[in-house]
Amino acid sequence: QVQLVESGGGLVHAGESLKLSCTASGRTSSVNAMGWSRQAPGKGREFVAAINRNGAILLYADSVKGRFTISRNIANHTLYLQMNSLKPEDTAVYYCNSRDGTALFRDVTKWDEWGQGTQVTVSS
Secondary structure (H helix, E strand, O other), X not given: OEEEEEEOOEEEEOOOOEEEEEEEEEOHHHOOEEXXXXXXXXXXXXXXXXXXXXXXXXXXXXXXXXXXXXXXXOOOOEEEEEEOOOXXXXXXXXXXXXXXXOOOOOOHHHOOEEOOOXXXXXXX
8 A cells, every 4th residue: 555645734824835745665576657636625636747657758737838847756755746836726725646557647536545734825
């Protein structure tokens, strides 16, 4: 089993930046694709970004493209999400997710493992 722990959330003003981190532990050999999803109050969970194992393939939601950057460090089993030019509509709980397959999916139901989430609040 894989455990995912997110950190880096907080309260910022619109236009500011935050960097989220997610550290994997346990059966990390089974972690292949990784990604971020988010859930705003009263809404369903939505895809944000995903990255393949070697970082060569990236996938972003249209709503964050050009503002967010996903990256990972395989050696220390850590996933990152650099978020720039934050907007109030980015306010949500952000979740790290992983799967043992190589494919990247926008469909959040395709991901195997999930962290507990970290809160990001952007004030206007």
